[in-house]
Amino acid sequence: MTQWQTLCNLDDLPADSGICALIDELQIALFYVAKMQTVFALHNYDPFAKAHVLSRGIIGDVNGDPVVASPIYKQHFKLTTGECIEDTSVKIASYPVRINNQHIEIKLTHG
């Protein structure tokens, strides 16, 4: 059973950058891409650096795919799927997220 839960407000999100939210011990990186007016959510953990840092990466696009570049070693992760562009065998978790009435809501399925 899963439900949408509210993390914060839209105006808590800096445009075209990332921020981190915490649910229990899970760190979720939220990215607001202003041009697309879309919020994305990825696990904050960079498996290459082995550190929780992705929310502090620069966002942009690689061939049109919106991505975040790790602030440590600069690998790119697709904001839509969590796939790593440099090493396609690596994929981090991505989460459904929506803007509902100026609230940022996420849906987690505990696996």
Add this chain to the structure above:
Amino acid sequence: MNTKKNLVVIGNGMVGQHFLAQLVASPIKDEYNITTFCEESRVAYDRVHLSAFFSGKTAEDLSLVEVNFFEQHGIHLLLGDKAAKIDRATKTITSALGHTVSYDKLVLATGSFPFVPPVPGHDRPQCLVYRTIEDLEAIATAANKSKVGVVVGGGLLGLEAAKALKDLGLKTHVVEFAPRLMAVQLDEAGGALLRNKIEQLGVTVHTNRNTQLITDGEECLNKMCFADGEELETDIILFSAGIRPRDDIARDCKLEVGARGGIVIDNQCKTSDPDIYAIGECALWNNMIYGLVAPGYAMARTVVADLAHQSASFMGADMSTKLKLMGVDVASIGDAHAKTPGALIYTYQNGELEIYKRLVVSPDKKNLLGAVLVGDASSYSTLLQYCLNGIQLPAQPDSLILPSLSAEPAGLGPDALPNTAQICSCYDVSKGDICQAVAAGCHTVGALKAETKAGSGCGGCAALVKSVLNSELAKQGVEVNTDLCEHFAYTRQELFTLIKVEKIRTFDDLLDKHGKGLGCEICKPTVASILASNWNDFILKTEHAPLQDTNDAFLANIQKDGTYSVVPRIAGGEITPDKLIVLGQIGKKYQLYTKITGGQRVDLFGARVEQLPLIWKELIDAGFESGHAYGKSLRTVKSCVGSNWCRYGVDDSVGLAIELENRYKGLRSPHKIKFAVSGCTRECAEAQGKDIGVIATETGWSLYVCGNGGMKPRHADLFATSLDKATLIKYIDRFLSFYIQTADRLQRTSVWMENMAGGLDHLKEVIINDSLGLCDQLEAQMQHVVDTYQCEWKSTLEDEAKLKRFRPFVNSAQSDPSIEFIEERGQIRPAEPSPQKHFKMVEVA
């Protein structure tokens, strides 16, 4: 048992050392025990650039021998010992100090000595020559108590020597026997123009002067009396009237020598004794003594090949030269005097710009035989290639020297050159060698230089090397894509210009006008840096913040575990005890790991994002400010303690370092920039390993540029000497502004300069002589940045909205539970991460 043969080299000058370097790079080195005599107290040094000794280079700078060269290759060096006698019957050499060395093969590289005309009084006090570092030291000593200096001889070396006297502050004269300067290389008109230019620089030139007597002077120490009855009073006389081969040791053992001196050699550089070779200026080949270093190097290579039983011949050498004499470009190629019967001559003279060019062309107008260039030698390498490779001339040969009215220079495309064409004559690098290196992966000028050495000698071929490189890359289908990234089809330099000219203030504006997509981690920080260099807004302004790398975004340096380090500015490395205590207290309070950096400051590690504003509040209250250790910007200005305390200090290095650090702090640039200031030539601040290095001397500050440590350390180049502080700062302003405007992203000053057409000389022209007319603008740009400096941490702490970014979580006040430390040597360090723990909730939906 040692079955090796003995090889002995007499003489460790430039050619002797080149021979050794070639030999140890060859497989036959293992066949020989190698011994070399070096009569001077120092091993080989660069005699070609000897005058640099007076503009601040030390004997070590001029050395041509890598540290430990002799030890590493097992070469027995007899330093300060002169080979006195060769006994060819017993194949032994006896030295002045009484050593006896036996040889199987012997190489004579005894060089030459300066010819001193046998004029009565030639051995009076302060009558000197210009050949060794000891000679230069004697000249410097004499100059200290002198006002006037005369150089006897208006050839290449004489004019170099005149520059040295001028640099030493003497009223300088050149006395030449022939009717013009550089009579060997130049024709009458070229010599006249050169004379005119040199006289404008304050050197008096006397031609057609035959010195008959040197005697007591009235105003000065010496007086020269000439055949025409004229007299010239002077304190110092430097003889530079040509060289004579040092062949005594060969004469004594009855080797064949020429009627006018020189050890006779054949095409394999063998003397009349097949076990003895002679190379360099002591050798006489085909009745010629070669007084240039390149033919000597060619002889050295021939001997190595002959020892290895490869067929190799020395077949004479091209005597073309290009050089800068007192800032005047002079070049001479091939048959400059048009001695070839029927040769056609084309000349171009521009009185206003003081340029003279002359071409000597074969009677059928097909081939270039020779050329003279004075005032503008930019076409030297093109003309030399025509001449050496017999490339057919264009229908109108004079088009090669006439000023081009179209933008396209009348150059010779690299494709027109055969593979055998010699591109770099200093290191004998052919076009084929360069093509091979490009094919093997050298895709930049820097990489080519490292691989082939092309362009790293006199530098005269740098532009040609670059055009061969570009042409090869294009042929191999290696696209030379200089686009910054997929979002901007421009170089960093082009973006800089767009932003400046169109007064663009934000990334989004630039992207809308000139780019596409969302941007990326390449273009965003680059554009942020360019915007900061131009307008110097607060880097965390809402529109700029998303462009910054995490270090700039959090004004601290991210570490492997996601924590940050904090580095407050400690300008010049000077800190009060009270401030040191504050750093200790803060380190203790926030449990930070502390370490002294290489830039003379203190680094505090292990700060969590939410601690950064708290730590900085305390630091700023105690009088600290941001250190910009996080930025591509000025890091530190390192200094030694200087004249306030040090008994050797010549000037106040700490004071200058603090002033420079405060002037340039916060300046955003293509890469980090490091400075250092040393208070004397002992150089305790290691200024010659920095982008900007300053060293105090008795006559003012010396400025060095484009050095760095790191992965590929590079010694800085001497840029200017005897500067007062105002001029020093002016040059640094211009240098840094020019670097910021024109360098590529993440390009240190060293690589920037090495890839610049014309290299250091061009840079000096731009910065010192304002050859591009840019300097006013460069200075204004720097002054704007200096005037708009703000401490980024102070501005951040004053803005509540900015501080929101330093919360670890948007929805919780908890600190990051994944950060863990363990203790080592009494301080914290990051614990090794445990992946399972952090991966326990992954892969959803």
